[in-house]
Amino acid sequence: MKITILAVGTKMPRWVDEAYSDYAKRFGRDITLELKEIKPEKRGGGVTAEKGIAAEHERLIAAIPPRSRLVVMDERGKSWTSLKLAEGLKEWMAGGDDVVFIIGGADGLSLELKQRAEVLLQLSAMTLPHGMVRVMLAEQIYRAYSILNNHPYHRE
Secondary structure (H helix, E strand, C coil), X not given: CEEEEEEECCCCCHHHHHHHHHHHCCCCCCCEEEEEEECCCCCECXXXXXXXXXXXHHHHHHHCCCCEEEEEEEEEEECCCHHHHHHHHHHHHHCCCEEEEEECECCEXXXXXXXXXXXXXXXXXXXXXXXXXXXXXXXXXXXXXXXXXXXXXXXX
16 A cells, blocks of 8 residues: 655755654555655745645646545544544555545645545644644554554554
């Protein structure tokens, strides 16, 4: 199974790249976690938030691998526990599906992309920096994977 994180934004601080990489390399042979950075649209000079979201939408759509389930990270999405994410991961793996998690840009994501998602998922009710979201999402995906494999990483 391949899990892709599409994240609007580039040039993250070194600690973000290092922390993300640490989690990405922990998976076994049955899961690959890949991060694809999507160039954000520059704001200002007549580029409104709506135009920026539309341009980022096109880049995101182009980057979604074919036949992938879509999970969009959204502050108004469902609040899953780690165990619920593990259940979702198990279902996706059983179906032989690849999964794409999308992290939007500073102004958010298009309504069309949110409507297309199988799941709108909230990582936190608080606003988080985009780099932190990458790291926290990678950690939670790894935690879900660990739960499914009875690894002692997760404790109840």
